Amino acid sequence: MPTNLREALRGKLTEDELRELRAFDIIGDIAVVKLSKRLLPKKNIIGEALMEVHRNIRTVLNQTTPVLGEFRTRALEVIAGEARTETVHREGGCKFKVDLAKVYFSPRLGTERLRIARLITPGETVTNLFAGVGCYSIIIAHHSEATRVYSIDKNPDAFEYMVENIRINKVGDRVVPILGDSREVVERELFGKADRVLMPLPEFSHDFFDVAVRALKPSGGVIHFYDFGEEPDVFGPALEFAKSAALSMGFDVNLLHARKIRSYATRCYHVVLDLLISPGLKI
Structure with missing residues (x-):
């Protein structure tokens, strides 16, 4: 064989x-x-x-x-x-039902999802701006003592699978599925609630960075900012963007951690920056 x-x-x-x-x-x-x-x-x-x-x-x-x-x-x-095209994927002690023709799903992010979950401290409120079928949100609930995980997605098919996956994994007491555009949802009901915000779609991270900042509590918090980085400076442009965007809103940015998640194209990587966002000094 x-x-x-x-x-x-x-x-x-x-x-x-x-x-x-x-x-x-x-x-x-x-x-x-x-x-x-x-x-x-x-x-x-x-x-x-x-x-x-x-x-x-x-x-x-x-x-x-x-x-x-x-x-x-x-x-x-x-x-x-x-x-x-429908299957059930097992990852990190959880099960995820998914239709690969209707939603975005990558098994190559399993290590990153578990890394984020292990950063969560007891009692945190987390907002996931691009939740898909709920993988990050459910892994966080399964592996941490987060109090609440708000899990937003605009794709109706992804939302239906998210609801099902929350039920399958028995985390409905802490994961809250929300169907809608993240910008509208945050402005309407999640403004200033989160200790931590996830932005796991690098294609939309620049356009929604202001939404992530607004989702944090007034005292600030952590944003996991996903982007694409090209050699020779893989992380620099993403960090400079975040600092400039935050400064325009009256916030400071400190880099806690940066890592390459996977190769995306020649000399280009899918990257994540863990950013500590705090109110800027008032003059």
Whole structure:
């Protein structure tokens, strides 16, 4: 029995084709691949080989478009196994029901989600501006003593799965799902309530930084600011943006921690800055 995908495909693909294989994600019992045009004629062979190597996989999907739009979704096609896009993913002692064609989900953020949860101190109130199906929020509730986690998302499909996942993981006493635009929700009902704010969609972090600051208590708090950083200065531009934006609102920023989460493109990274936001000195 082959032990990896390349071994399973040797003799079925040429050596040049084997070199074009890229990393794939396993989400629950579904594998997601992103095949080059050159490999598309052999997509079914590749899908079947994946299922042969990974016996827990029941469906193999090929991503046919980039992640696009306000809801960060992508087009997928079944190339092997059962014709479905819904699965249950297990992470950090929690279960997440998700439809990969309707919502954004990445298993590559598991380490980051757990890192954030371990930073939470007892009694904190947390606001998650881009909650998706609830992964960060539920992991926080499961691994910390946060009093309340406000979990906002604008995608109705993501919201429905979030509600279901809160029920599955039995954290409904602390995680509050909210359907709506984060800016409107914060202004309407969450202004000045949070000790900590999460912004886990780097595509929207600059546009919503002011919302994150307004969501914090008047005494300030921590913002987890996600962005893209390019070499040679991976963190500098993001930090300068945050400092300038906060200063315009009368707040100071101190960097607590910065880390690369994953490679996003050549010399470009998905990064996070843990920022301590405090009221500026009044002159």
